Every structure is written in C-alpha cells, then in structure tokens.
Amino acid sequence: MAARRAPFPDRSDRAGPSGQVARGHGPSTISRQRATLAGAACGLARSARPAVTANFETANASAARRYTGKRRSDYAALKLAGLRDAPVHLAIFTATDPDEGHGLGRQTMPEMLTFSTVCAIHSLWLAARADNIGVGWVSILDPAALHATLDAPANWHFTAYLCLGIAAQPDDTPLLHRTGWQDNTVTDWHRV
Numbered sequence: 001m002a003a004r005r006a007p008f009p010d011r012s013d014r015a016g017p018s019g020q021v022a023r024g025h026g027p028s029t030i031s032r033q034r035a036t037l038a039g040a041a042c043g044l045a046r047s048a049r050p051a052v053t054a055n056f057e058t059a060n061a062s063a064a065r066r067y068t069g070k071r072r073s074d075y076a077a078l079k080l081a082g083l084r085d086a087p088v089h090l091a092i093f094t095a096t097d098p099d100e101g102h103g104l105g106r107q108t109m110p111e112m113l114t115f116s117t118v119c120a121i122h123s124l125w126l127a128a129r130a131d132n133i134g135v136g137w138v139s140i141l142d143p144a145a146l147h148a149t150l151d152a153p154a155n156w157h158f159t160a161y162l163c164l165g166i167a168a169q170p171d172d173t174p175l176l177h178r179t180g181w182q183d184n185t186v187t188d189w190h191r192v
Contacts, residue, residue, distance in 0.1 A: 048149060048150060049083065049089060051149045052083065052089070052091075052141070052146065052149065052161070053083045053084065055141050055142055055145050055146055055149065056081050056083055056138060056140055056141055058142065059140045059141050059142050060080060060081075060140050063075070063140055064076055074179070074180075074181060075181075077179070078175065078176075078179060078181065079175065080138075080140055080175075081136065081138045081140065081163065082134075082136045082138075082163040082165065083138065083163060085163075085165060085168070086136065086163030086164055086165040087164070087165050088163070088164040088165060089161070089162070089163055089164075090160075090161070090162040090164065091146065091150055091152075091158070091160075091161050092117060092121060092158075092159045092160040092161070092162065093117075093152055093156035093157060093158055093159055094113050094114045094116075094117040094156065094157045094159045095113070095153075095155055095156055095157075096110075096113065096155050096156070096157050097155050098113070113157075114157065114159055117159045117160075118159065118160075121137075121159070121160055121162070124162075128164060132166065132167070133164055133165065133166065133167075134164065134165055134166065134167035134168075135162055135163070135164050136162065136163040136164075137160055137161070137162055138161040138162070138163060139161075141161055143158040146158055146161065
C-alpha cells in the first residue's frame with residue numbers, strides 16, 4: 001500500500017473566492033508575500049518570458065507525441081508549467097569553470113558544481129515553502145534554445161528553470177499523484 005504524505009500543518013494563507021483567508025499567518029503576511037513576489041528584482045526579465053513559454057510549448061508538444069491513447073490525453077490535461085501564472089521566474093545556471101576553490105573537488109567529479117547548484121535550489125525551495133510560496137521546476141524545455149534566448153555565457157550550464165508564486169491550491173500533494181499519473185512506489189533499499 002502506498003504511503004500518502006501528510007499536508008503541511010495549517011500553512012494555507014490563501015484567500016478563497018470570496019476573499020476570506022484560511023487559517024495561518026493572516027492577510028498581512030499574504031500581502032507582504034505578494035508584494036515581495038511582484039517586486040522581485042532577481043527574476044527573469046519579462047521580455048524573455050514569451051520566448052521561454054514558446055520553448056516550453058514546443059518541447060511539451062514533442063513530449064506529448066511520445067504517448068498514445070488515454071496516456072496522451074492524460075498528459076495533455078496536466079498543468080506542467082506555471083509560466084503564465086507565476087510572478088517570478090528564475091533561470092539558474094552553473095558556471096563550469098569558476099576560479100573559486102581552485103578546482104578542489106572537481107578534478108575527479110566535475111559534476112559537483114551542478115550538485116552544489118541543486119543543493120542551493122533545494123534550500124531556496126524549502127525557504128519558499130516555509131513562507132507559503134510555491135515553487136515549480138520546469139523541466140520540459142530545450143536547454144540549448146533557452147541558453148540562446150537568455151544569451152547566457154558559454155561557460156554556464158543550464159541547471160533549472162523555476163517559477164515562484166503563491167500556490168493556486170493549498171495542497172502539497174504532487175500534481176502527478178493528485179491526477180493519478182504516478183502513484184507512490186516502494187523504495188527498495190539495499191545495504192552495501
């Protein structure tokens with residue numbers, strides 16, 4: 001039997017259709033969060049967003065063609081990106097040849113640079129979630145096209161494209177679980 005994750009305790013500071021706010025931190029926190037997100041200076045330039053959205057739509061259509069029948073229609077029904085809704089977009093790259101560290105730890109495992117970037121993303125994700133800010137990782141993109149769109153330096157490796165904003169629903173169940181696309185699976189642990 002698959003385990004179901006418990007929702008985050010009483011952190012649903014979202015206004016309902018009639019404007020009421022659910023239990024949690026209250027309207028002043030929500031207002032501050034929205035103001036912070038709306039005024040974020042570190043996000044992706046709005047002028048690049050249409051090209052990023054077009055990139056996603058092309059990659060998404062290509063991915064959809066890999067499925068047939070009901071699986072294809074189920075795929076088409078998934079909301080796989082908040083590109084139009086999220087007020088903050090972050091394109092995150094990893095520099096492949098930084099001076100910092102003088103190569104220590106990267107001689108035999110150069111992928112450690114990307115792992116460090118992913119750890120930073122994880123920290124950002126946890127901090128955002130603690131403040132009821134939703135984070136979505138858009139992975140259905142053509143990395144080379146995105147690199148060109150953003151005119152990123154050649155020594156930057158595309159690592160992640162994130163959308164941040166107040167979640168539309170107070171539910172922490174992953175979309176793929178909510179929609180029945182993927183159930184929890186048992187992890188088979190082995191001692192070595």
